[in-house]
Amino acid sequence: MRFAVAQSGGPTAAINASLAGVYEAAMELSKKFPEDPRFCSNTVLGVLHGIQGLLEEKFIDLNDSLSDPHKLALLKKTPASALGSCRFRLPKAEQDDSLYHKIRQILEKHEIDVLLYIGGNDSMDTVAKLSKWLLEQGSPIQVIGVPKTIDNDLVGTDHTPGFGSAVKYLNMTLQEILRDCSVYQVQSVTIVEIMGRDAGWLAASSCLLRHNGESAPHFIYLPESEFTVAQFLNDVREALKTNRCVVCAVSEGVKPPDADLFRSGANDEFGHAYLSGIGKYLEKQVQREIGCKVRSVELNIMQRCSAHLCAYTDLIEAERCGMRAVWLAHDGQSGIMVAMKRGEHYDISYDAIPASEAANSIRTFPQAWITPEGNQVTDDAIDYFLPLIQGEVYPEMSNGMPLHFQF
Amino acid sequence: MRFAVAQSGGPTAAINASLAGVYEAAMELSKKFPEDPRFCSNTVLGVLHGIQGLLEEKFIDLNDSLSDPHKLALLKKTPASALGSCRFRLPKAEQDDSLYHKIRQILEKHEIDVLLYIGGNDSMDTVAKLSKWLLEQGSPIQVIGVPKTIDNDLVGTDHTPGFGSAVKYLNMTLQEILRDCSVYQVQSVTIVEIMGRDAGWLAASSCLLRHNGESAPHFIYLPESEFTVAQFLNDVREALKTNRCVVCAVSEGVKPPDADLFRSGANDEFGHAYLSGIGKYLEKQVQREIGCKVRSVELNIMQRCSAHLCAYTDLIEAERCGMRAVWLAHDGQSGIMVAMKRGEHYDISYDAIPASEAANSIRTFPQAWITPEGNQVTDDAIDYFLPLIQGEVYPEMSNGMPLHFQF
Numbered sequence: 001m002r003f004a005v006a007q008s009g010g011p012t013a014a015i016n017a018s019l020a021g022v023y024e025a026a027m028e029l030s031k032k033f034p035e036d037p038r039f040c041s042n043t044v045l046g047v048l049h050g051i052q053g054l055l056e057e058k059f060i061d062l063n064d065s066l067s068d069p070h071k072l073a074l075l076k077k078t079p080a081s082a083l084g085s086c087r088f089r090l091p092k093a094e095q096d097d098s099l100y101h102k103i104r105q106i107l108e109k110h111e112i113d114v115l116l117y118i119g120g121n122d123s124m125d126t127v128a129k130l131s132k133w134l135l136e137q138g139s140p141i142q143v144i145g146v147p148k149t150i151d152n153d154l155v156g157t158d159h160t161p162g163f164g165s166a167v168k169y170l171n172m173t174l175q176e177i178l179r180d181c182s183v184y185q186v187q188s189v190t191i192v193e194i195m196g197r198d199a200g201w202l203a204a205s206s207c208l209l210r211h212n213g214e215s216a217p218h219f220i221y222l223p224e225s226e227f228t229v230a231q232f233l234n235d236v237r238e239a240l241k242t243n244r245c246v247v248c249a250v251s252e253g254v255k256p257p258d259a260d261l262f263r264s265g266a267n268d269e270f271g272h273a274y275l276s277g278i279g280k281y282l283e284k285q286v287q288r289e290i291g292c293k294v295r296s297v298e299l300n301i302m303q304r305c306s307a308h309l310c311a312y313t314d315l316i317e318a319e320r321c322g323m324r325a326v327w328l329a330h331d332g333q334s335g336i337m338v339a340m341k342r343g344e345h346y347d348i349s350y351d352a353i354p355a356s357e358a359a360n361s362i363r364t365f366p367q368a369w370i371t372p373e374g375n376q377v378t379d380d381a382i383d384y385f386l387p388l389i390q391g392e393v394y395p396e397m398s399n400g401m402p403l404h405f406q407f
Numbered sequence: 408m409r410f411a412v413a414q415s416g417g418p419t420a421a422i423n424a425s426l427a428g429v430y431e432a433a434m435e436l437s438k439k440f441p442e443d444p445r446f447c448s449n450t451v452l453g454v455l456h457g458i459q460g461l462l463e464e465k466f467i468d469l470n471d472s473l474s475d476p477h478k479l480a481l482l483k484k485t486p487a488s489a490l491g492s493c494r495f496r497l498p499k500a501e502q503d504d505s506l507y508h509k510i511r512q513i514l515e516k517h518e519i520d521v522l523l524y525i526g527g528n529d530s531m532d533t534v535a536k537l538s539k540w541l542l543e544q545g546s547p548i549q550v551i552g553v554p555k556t557i558d559n560d561l562v563g564t565d566h567t568p569g570f571g572s573a574v575k576y577l578n579m580t581l582q583e584i585l586r587d588c589s590v591y592q593v594q595s596v597t598i599v600e601i602m603g604r605d606a607g608w609l610a611a612s613s614c615l616l617r618h619n620g621e622s623a624p625h626f627i628y629l630p631e632s633e634f635t636v637a638q639f640l641n642d643v644r645e646a647l648k649t650n651r652c653v654v655c656a657v658s659e660g661v662k663p664p665d666a667d668l669f670r671s672g673a674n675d676e677f678g679h680a681y682l683s684g685i686g687k688y689l690e691k692q693v694q695r696e697i698g699c700k701v702r703s704v705e706l707n708i709m710q711r712c713s714a715h716l717c718a719y720t721d722l723i724e725a726e727r728c729g730m731r732a733v734w735l736a737h738d739g740q741s742g743i744m745v746a747m748k749r750g751e752h753y754d755i756s757y758d759a760i761p762a763s764e765a766a767n768s769i770r771t772f773p774q775a776w777i778t779p780e781g782n783q784v785t786d787d788a789i790d791y792f793l794p795l796i797q798g799e800v801y802p803e804m805s806n807g808m809p810l811h812f813q814f
Binding site: 052078168171172297302304305395399 | 414486534571581587590592619708712793798805809
């Protein structure tokens with residue numbers, strides 16, 4: 001069987017563990033069925049830069065590097081998509097299926113039986129559309145999705161690979177920021193802006209600090225909760241009465257109705273609007289309305305690519321999701337996405353759901369886990385998040401620096 | 408002997424290792440001289456919030472917590488000043504010595520023989536002024552400085568504790584950012600703004616990536632080099648001809664003469680000037696003049712407080728600097744700062760220099776290590792930086808999160 005595997009969407013710290021899992025399972029399958037002509041000599045081609053690279057026939061044979069156990073191990077710990085990525089949406093086949101024909105042609109030319117696509121909502125859209133079209137065309141080529149996103153907003157899976165390591169990074173960093181901003185005697189407010197344009201899972205996960213005995217973050221603001229600048233200022237004022245240092249975790253996706261100016265309020269010298277994020281905006285509000293020391297911190301792409309201390313649970317799950325996809329292919333499935341189900345004692349099983357369910361949908365943070373005040377999350381959220389960050393994976397170091405795998 | 412120890416200035420990942428070193432050496436001294444009434448029962452008081460806390464008599468007995476070996480070990484790995492810090496400059500004694508009298512009074516009231524002050528240039532100013540005044544007044548109280556700063560800009564020492572861990576964090580993070588920004592096929596420019604208002608040591612240290620086989624950063628811009636926005640844009644344009652992803656390390660302290668608008672170009676809706684840093688400013692220039700994908704990343708306070716993967720060399724040296732200060736006190740010295748001297752094979756010796764030498768001076772990055780183009784550093788810089796990041800210290804973890812020490 002010839003597999004092609006591609007990565008798509010934003011990078012994570014765990015997406016390469018899924019890639020490694022795909023390769024490992026394909027090799028395992030060959031060993032398991034030495035007599036079966038279909039599986040006895042599996043090949044895994046890596047597609048560079050997702051569907052876009054596929055259209056340009058950018059294939060590499062993963063065996064060239066990953067047959068080396070050291071390189072395979074290194075790949076699992078290396079952040080960001082080693083195969084490269086793309087931001088690309090297939091048009092609707094009903095409107096124009098020329099690209100679909102081209103993809104099929106290329107897959108057939110390279111004798112590919114299964115395309116595995118590691119990605120988020122948009123990638124599952126590709127999996128759903130392409131698998132449906134291929135089926136309708138009578139093609140036996142299978143397309144299977146492997147979930148990944150630090151946003152944790154994929155429908156149908158308990159959580160997503162990559163999220164756990166992002167949660168761990170966020171909480172460790174917030175804890176360090178809390179140590180840092182607590183050293184002075186003056187009152188201060190620290191606003192940390194956290195990724196999550198449509199769903200507040202990552203920002204919400206900062207509640208784990210509370211479980212770890214920390215007082216911060218004092219407030220957590222999510223796109224799922226009602227949030228106004230007025231409420232924010234009231235919250236902060238109130239908290240400053242009893243806390244020297246107030247730390248707020250703010251999801252980048254919050255949209256305070258009383259701050260519609262915040263992305264268009266000012267222009268730079270060229271007349272371009274300042275794209276000031278919500279963190280910077282709230283910093284200015286505190287400066288103006290409260291007047292105490294205030295700082296905003298944007299964790300930027302470090303949230304998704306930091307890998308010098310990953311969650312072991314996350315990397316293992318990412319790997320198993322990749323492996324599961326290969327086994328689902330072996331079972332003849334297509335148009336599905338690997339999904340994790342959580343058992344009673346966090347025993348994860350690796351299931352599958354139709355990719356169309358995950359495509360273009362957003363799973364938001366549960367309203368039931370947001371406090372009535374809309375500025376914190378409940379202990380149920382802690383129970384949900386805590387297992388995801390367990391265990392540590394440290395990088396392999398050489399001469400004081402991490403070693404990264406590169407194709 | 409009764410020691411008082413305080414921390415001052417900006418936090419680092421190693422400043423608590425120096426504090427631990429002070430405590431350890433004081434205890435060691437007692438064991439070493441069981442018959443000497445002066446040293447047989449040493450006490451170490453911690454002063455909360457530096458000189459400011461001293462004036463408020465905020466003392467704690469370090470023995471209460473640090474006699475527990477587990478807590479002592481945890482302290483060494485905990486980022487930011489565990490005793491708290493302050494930003495405080497003593498006035499000149501010749502103009503007004505009332506504060507000096509008050510400090511002496513408090514030190515005498517608590518029967519303190521030695522004040523150890525862990526900090527940067529400003530703190531060494533305090534050490535120099537206070538020790539000089541006490542000597543002139545005929546007081547036997549000794550004042551000794553222990554260096555610390557991630558800026559590495561202290562005169563008289565090969566490097567400063569805290570710097571090595573910041574260098575390690577910076578390089579690991581830049582390496583991860585490089586992985587992240589390389590995944591797409593489109594050309595992109597990434598500008599990373601790095602701490603260092605007056606000296607570019609930290610930004611310059613990003614040359615270690617080159618030693619690690621990475622292509623980035625393609626350019627390093629320092630306050631010590633001539634830097635213009637025009638040159639920057641030329642550099643980037645040129646690099647984009649042969650590189651898909653161009654990464655620039657920019658010290659926050661660069662002052663391009665052709666960009667004097669950059670901190671006052673625009674006002675927000677309240678008429679406040681936007682405090683856009685150099686990174687954001689250069690991002691806008693690339694957007695406007697080159698038009699490719701561009702992102703700026705501010706590493707913010709994570710540069711100084713990140714401690715989930717520290718440099719072992721740094722923490723050990725920080726600890727030894729603290730220990731050395733106690734031994735210098737034992738030798739009757741005052742008005743000095745511990746200084747590290749580098750031997751031929753990076754054998755560090757712990758020396759002392761007059762604190763007045765380090766006070767209020769800035770040691771800048773050597774001109775000889777900047778390339779003629781002013782946009783990179785030479786291999787001599789790699790030789791200088793490389794030993795500082797060797798070895799790893801991982802946090803003690805509990806339930807997936809680092810344990811931090813707190814008084």
